[in-house]
Amino acid sequence: MLTLLYPSESWLHRVPAGPKLTALPLLSVALLAFDSVAVSAGAGLAVGVLALSCGRGFALRALASLKPVAIFVVLVLAWGWIDGTLENGLRIALRLLTLVGAALLVTMSTRFDAMMEAVARPLRRLKIVDAARLAFVAMLVLRFVPAMIARLGALQDSWRARSSRRAGWRLVMPFMIGALDDADHVTDAIRARGGMPTDRAREDDTQR
Structure with missing residues (x-):
């Protein structure tokens, strides 16, 4: 349960824990401050690029760890489609994936x-x-x-x-x-x- 640290060292492993942990709440505030699907998508893309920059194996491990979250993403999108607020559902889903993905990068590299x-x-x-x-x-x-x-x-x-x-x-x-x-x-x-x-x-x- 406590072995989330990715064994192969990357540049992200060498970044001190303090700045990485500080970046998580700052990212949360930024996503909430900008009520835009484009901003949420851009932040999610940036998290994906960071994962890839740490190596293919690192990125694949992070993607596999996101699999359970996909269930909640599908539910959010489905509810948005049924309720007629698909854009809002997409924004929430992107925020969820971005924040969980960012948290995974921190836990896998620290x-x-x-x-x-x-x-x-x-x-x-x-x-x-x-x-x-x-x-x-x-x-x-x-x-x-x-x-x-x-x-x-x-x-x-x-x-x-x-x-x-x-x-x-x-x-x-x-x-x-x-x-x-x-x-x-x-x-x-x-x-x-x-x-x-x-x-x-x-x-x-x-x-x-």
């Missing part, structure tokens, strides 16, 4: 510990929180999202292979069981590595 440190560094100025622990939880959630999307896609494929009926609510229980099982495995792995990171030990050493 080590987990580098992302955690980039998040924890500004949080350490707030003395009321344990920055290392909060950053670890945030990065863990970031890693869990694509894993959960992939699990849902696998369940849907499995259902379609066995039945012609729509799965609907029937996938809720196996999805929840799988998510809880993944959570147990991650918890065991964290405990085996000494537990969650914390800044408390660092603060105690500083005080001494």
Whole structure:
């Protein structure tokens, strides 16, 4: 679940985690600020070019990871067509693909510990929180999202292979069981590595 980092190094791997993580919310704000299909399409094209610049294997891995998102894109476009707002549906679909694709580029090219440190560094100025622990939880959630999307896609494929009926609510229980099982495995792995990171030990050493 935590092995989203692409093994072959590219130029994007050498970019520090801080600027890449900062670029994600800036991209989100920019897409929301410009209410245009052309802008959304251009941003999506730029993300695709960035992926290709990191190598063919990197781009193919990113494209394969976007497969579960395609289901939501189809639903958004279908609803826009039925509702008579196809342009709005296209704009939403492009934004979704662009933002998820950009997040994939960051997670595929950045080590987990580098992302955690980039998040924890500004949080350490707030003395009321344990920055290392909060950053670890945030990065863990970031890693869990694509894993959960992939699990849902696998369940849907499995259902379609066995039945012609729509799965609907029937996938809720196996999805929840799988998510809880993944959570147990991650918890065991964290405990085996000494537990969650914390800044408390660092603060105690500083005080001494």
